[in-house]
Amino acid sequence: MSLSSFCDWLSKTSFSIWLREAPYPFPVLLIIHLLTVAFFGGMVLLGNLRLLGRAMQDIPVSQVLGQFRPWKWIAFGILAVSGVFLTISDPVEYYGNIMFWISLLLLLLVGINALVFRLGVYRTIAEWDDAEVMPPQARLAGKISLALWTLLVLAGRAIAFF
Numbered sequence: 001m002s003l004s005s006f007c008d009w010l011s012k013t014s015f016s017i018w019l020r021e022a023p024y025p026f027p028v029l030l031i032i033h034l035l036t037v038a039f040f041g042g043m044v045l046l047g048n049l050r051l052l053g054r055a056m057q058d059i060p061v062s063q064v065l066g067q068f069r070p071w072k073w074i075a076f077g078i079l080a081v082s083g084v085f086l087t088i089s090d091p092v093e094y095y096g097n098i099m100f101w102i103s104l105l106l107l108l109l110v111g112i113n114a115l116v117f118r119l120g121v122y123r124t125i126a127e128w129d130d131a132e133v134m135p136p137q138a139r140l141a142g143k144i145s146l147a148l149w150t151l152l153v154l155a156g157r158a159i160a161f162f
Contacts, residue, residue, distance in 0.1 A: 005090035019089035026089050033082040037153065040075035043068040044149055051134050051142030060129035061138075101157040106152040113148060117141040 001009075010016055020023045049055035050064045087094050094100045121137040126132055134142075 031090040
């Protein structure tokens with residue numbers, strides 16, 4: 001079965017039809033998704049600004065990043081679930097939407113950047129707490145993260161217009 005055929009089949013399921021046609025599921029999911037984007041995005045923004053030395057410089061970087069970690073995982077879980085349900089609401093429409101695919105690609109790149117940061121330069125985070133300037137690799141990861149998340153939010157918003 002091709003992905004297109006799967007999307008066609010999925011769009012005809014009672015769950016997909018209910019998400020798409022009932023008065024409340026889609027708007028409620030969209031509100032949850034957007035509020036969680038704002039919540040998650042705020043934490044990502046503050047963490048990246050701390051890496052760049054532009055915010056909360058009086059708080060150790062390990063504390064800033066550490067205190068957000070559990071909340072970011074919860075928010076990411078809500079984002080993932082609400083995003084999947086939004087996609088199930090009209091899979092044929094999303095399948096043909098270039099901005100949806102760009103969003104997925106950007107999400108993959110965000111994940112790769114986070115993984116590289118976590119497995120690489122992050123291992124020396126304890127040394128940064130007293131540093132006046134973050135290591136170049138940490139600043140680069142923060143810049144890349146900010147750029148990718150900004151593009152992801154813009155692409156996600158553009159889904160409605162393509």
